[in-house]
């Protein structure tokens with residue numbers, strides 16, 4: 001028999017209480033606790049179905065991945081789509097999540113796909129698919145938002161892929177909570193997870209996250225799904241980055257780069273060239289740094305502007321870089337090199353709208369600040385990689401060979417790297433490529449000013 005249980009759920013962090021509270025004691029947010037009810041009958045049914053197997057007897061099935069037309073998409077999935085995988089695609093509204101999945105479905109006709117959208121009408125989807133170059137006749141669309149109906153339709157149609165756009169718009173009629181609430185999201189995701197696992201249908205859930213992370217729905221799902229992909233980028237830039245935050249079938253921290261055009265997303269398979277193509281040369285305040293995202297080396301331009309502060313409180317503004325890390329680098333520059341940056345405004349920008357948290361970027365960041373502060377330009381053929389320690393020492397970076405090969409491939413001639421790394425660097429390079437090994441930030445300053 002089914003029983004309905006009343007609970008109180010914080011819509012911010014998902015904490016569950018037995019009574020209403022004005023302030024959530026877990027995340028301290030006010031007025032976020034809402035009354036909801038859950039059905040408890042499912043648990044009773046599950047108990048009758050329990051079986052176990054000897055690990056030895058379980059057959060080892062090789063995973064055959066479906067390789068899509070989009071190499072960048074395959075890359076973030078760990079080499080292709082694993083049948084029956086349960087995938088969450090998160091991102092801010094308007095970033096291009098619907099476009100990405102619809103485009104993958106449209107351009108892979110052998111992939112039978114059911115696209116369920118609670119966000120757009122059928123005609124809107126049709127207009128969008130024409131804009132994206134509609135190719136596949138194997139894609140079915142629906143506006144259904146009742147999760148039971150979606151599951152039934154999927155079982156009837158038997159697609160390879162089900163796309164639910166978005167998880168915040170679907171509801172389970174047995175759950176007495178409003179659509180988009182944490183209880184609904186959790187229950188619907190549970191139902192869809194079972195559908196994926198029992199029927200070998202890959203299910204994509206699209207989930208919105210807001211800038212301040214107020215709607216915690218997708219965060220809550222992260223432990224349930226096999227793969228968490230995040231689509232990000234700056235609205236003002238055309239570039240979009242698809243990141244793997246979690247992957248049960250492949251490496252994490254993988255990265256795919258796309259560009260949003262008027263006909264949908266275009267893959268960028270040579271990101272370093274693209275990111276550096278608009279480079280401002282012979283101007284102070286810019287430096288090229290070599291970073292690694294996932295398994296891919298990437299050259300990015302770092303821009304800094306150091307200027308006298310108009311007010312007592314100097315500003316520190318960063319785009320694409322951790323502000324705390326910037327403060328640390330500024331403190332090291334002040335203390336170890338005697339640069340008077342403490343009372344100056346510092347603006348730092350990673351161009352192309354990328355967000356990077358690789359410590360090896362430190363040297364490039366320090367260089368762009370030094371260049372802006374002393375107002376001299378860094379030679380266009382110089383490239384930097386290295387982590388900065390608190391004493392100003394240049395610490396080793398991982399996978400240096402990969403970084404250096406990429407820099408050489410793009411045509412950089414002076415590669416500044418940590419001295420400690422140099423001993424282990426075995427790489428064939430053209431005679432005009434020079435490695436400048438640094439032990440301390442002081443060496444950097446000496447080298448740059450000569």
Ligand code: TYD
Pocket residue numbers: 091092093094095096097098099100128131132260261262263264265
């Ligand atoms: P959308 O996929 O609807 O975003 P999300 O599902 O993440 O909310 O993408 C919306 C944005 O993408 C919108 O601002 C318009 C832009 N866009 C293009 O620039 N070109 C295109 O071909 C398409 C389909 C969308």
Ligand code: MG
Pocket residue numbers: 097098099119165
């Ligand atoms: Mg959308």
